Amino acid sequence: MRVKKVILKEFKRFDNLTINLGDNPAKIIVLVGPNGCGKSSIFDAFEEKEKDFRNHGQEDMQFYSKSFFYLDETLKKDVYDKNESIKIFTSNETNNFSRKSFYIRTAYRFTSKFDIKELKPLPSVFNTNDDPISLITLDKRLESNYKRLLGVAYSDFFEGSKTGIQVKEELIGSINNILKDILDIKISNLGNILANKGQLYFEKGNTKDFPYANLSSGEKEVVDIILDLLLKTNDYNDTVFCIDEPELHLNTAIQRKLLINIEKLIPDNCQLWIATHSIGFLRAVQTELYNKSQILDFSEKDYFTGINIIEPMRTTRFNWQRIFKTALEDLVGLLSPERIIYCEGKDRPGEHGIEKGFDAKVFNLIFSETYPETLFISSGGNTELDKRSDIAISILSKVFVDLEILVLKDRDMASGKITDIENRRRYLETNPKNHRLLERWEIENYLFDKEVLIKYCSQEGLIFNKFEYDTYITDINNQNVKDSIGKIKNICGITHNINEERFKLELAKVISSDMNVYAELKRCIF
Template structure:
């Protein structure tokens, strides 16, 4: 089960907010934004809906309803109905809510010390009342999870099919496989209640059997989350898992590893919602998990006042920079590209520092979503491009590990002389491997491709004159059509005057990964 759409009406601080994930919501939903933007309120809405199946606990009505606090007396209300304030649609469409629909971990959790001295029969996971009942409640489930793990070891041993060592190895081993991918610790023992040692014991480096209480806050955080999901995932097998700010006490590299391992633990038919400021979590979402992630950016505007809809952002470099700025403020330079591609065009930036080069702007627009860690930069003409890229390679490669610098040229690179496909091959064979050359004459030969123009016309309710186009564009790879913008716009049925550069930029916006033109450009460059 996955959430597809949520509407919150006068709930918490929202007037009317809709979150729409589309018809096929992804497995991981990452909510980002500054403190106080409403991320945790979404989890409170999920928690409220669980009261349909778990009718106990929680805060009073004034905690959940904005209607109690309006200054406008005509809007003010003294009652609250969660079923009117919270509307949720699920995927698949026939999915029905149940006691296991949501499993939520709050940001307020810290079990500093375990000291279990008795073990008794445990209520089922769905009957227990140890879970927090709102986003401001403490989360202290580690104690119960320790008891459940210990009970499982006793039960397996009493079944008589395995020795005590086998039972312990299986239970602890499955946890340690994951812990060791995140931290340099592993569980060495489940302790012994009879000896008043009712807690986890660990190994790290040359130390062994030291108690849970000796772990750092970050290590306790990881153990708590991983153990909780391992114990609960078999029961919560058709569930939306929610974790509020799981990065507390964790450094960036551990954050990233933690999200990757959490995703592996959660069944594919389930969903994981994360509210975070974490650089590590966001880097995992940008890199290893990008095909499974949708990002909801609460930082774009004030979503509390009026009616608003939030949809997943396009994961372009520009959007990632805005998201990282939320976490790092003016340290957005840490989001450095992994690949810089120098191309022909105006080398001087605008007054605000933004790119002026036409080719660079077009290519950044086309590839920024699929390749968010790539940056196209204009660096002058043909000879300047060679000189400046060599300087960049000699300097930047010493400063940034793993940074690739490429040189991309039009096939029109011989001062107007005809350059054939064979000439292109000769050039590439006799220059460093970081050089690239368009297969087609120049960028306009891709922008003015029939596939692009047809799509542009279709999206803009224009009629494309294909017969006239075919009569003029007889060789899209080799024909020089850079200066034929006026003719091309006429083929698109545009009768008014237009800015040629702006028109070509609009054409670039319709080029998407499933198109042949995109694949050809991608093959040339990457």
């Protein structure tokens, strides 16, 4: 099961909020934003829905209903109807829920130590009373998870043909296979209740069998979450998993590894919602989990007041910078791209460092969403481009070891002289491997492509003159169309005044990853 849409009315601090994830919601939904922006309240809504199928726990009505707290006395209500306040729509179309629909971990997770003295039969995971009743309740399921782990070991031993050693090694091995990708510790022993050792024991470096209580806070956090998911995902197999701030006590590198392994544990037909400020989690979503994630950015504006709709963030470089700023504050300026591509255009920046080069503006518009780690920079004409990129490579490569620097040129690089496909091939063969050359004459040959103009006209409600275009544009790859802006406007039926550069930048905005023009540019550059 995956959530597609959530509507909250007078719930917590929201007046009227709609979360719309579209018809094909991603497996991972990331809620980002500063403290107090409402991220955890979304999980409270899921928790409220889950209470229809759970036989314990309830916060006071005023905990959930905004209608108790309006400044305007005429708007205040003393009645809370959660079915009116919370509406959740899912991918199963029936919008039917069950006890396994939601599994929620609060941000208040901390079991500093435990020592189990006896082992008794436990109810099923759906009938326990150890899950929190709201997102402000302490989540202390580690003790019961440890008992379940021992129960699995005993059952496998008594009901099967394996020896005790085989059972322990297989059970411990399944956990350690995950832990080794995240931490430098592993479980060495399940403990022994009869010997007053009712806790997990670990190995690290040259130390063996030190107790769970001796782990750091971050190590305990990872063990808690991984063990919980390992034991629960077999039963919660059609579920929306929610973890509030899973990065607690963890450094950035561990955060990234933890999210990657959490995603592996959760079945693909399920969904994972996380509320986070974590740099490490955001980096995992930006890279390894890019195609499996949607980001809801609560930092963009005030979503509490009035009627609001929040949809997944477009993953452009500008938007990434905004959400990283929430986590990094003033350090956001240190966030560097993984790839810089020097191209032709005005080398002088505008006020506040704004890019003034036309080609760089176009390429950043086209590729900022699918290649958010790439930044196009204008660096003068053809000869300046070579010189300045060489200087950048020699200097920046010493500072940023993993930074890739490319040089991108138009095919009109020979000062207007004919540079055919064969000349292009020779140029690429005889120049450094970081050099790139467009297949078409220059950037306008892509912007004025029929595919682009037809899409632009469709979006703007204009009529595209196909006959006039085909008559005038006889070779879109090689024809000099840069000076034909007036003709192109006429073909598009544009009768009003529009700045030439503005018009071409609007054309760049309509180029998307499903278009042939995009595929050709991607092939040339990347």
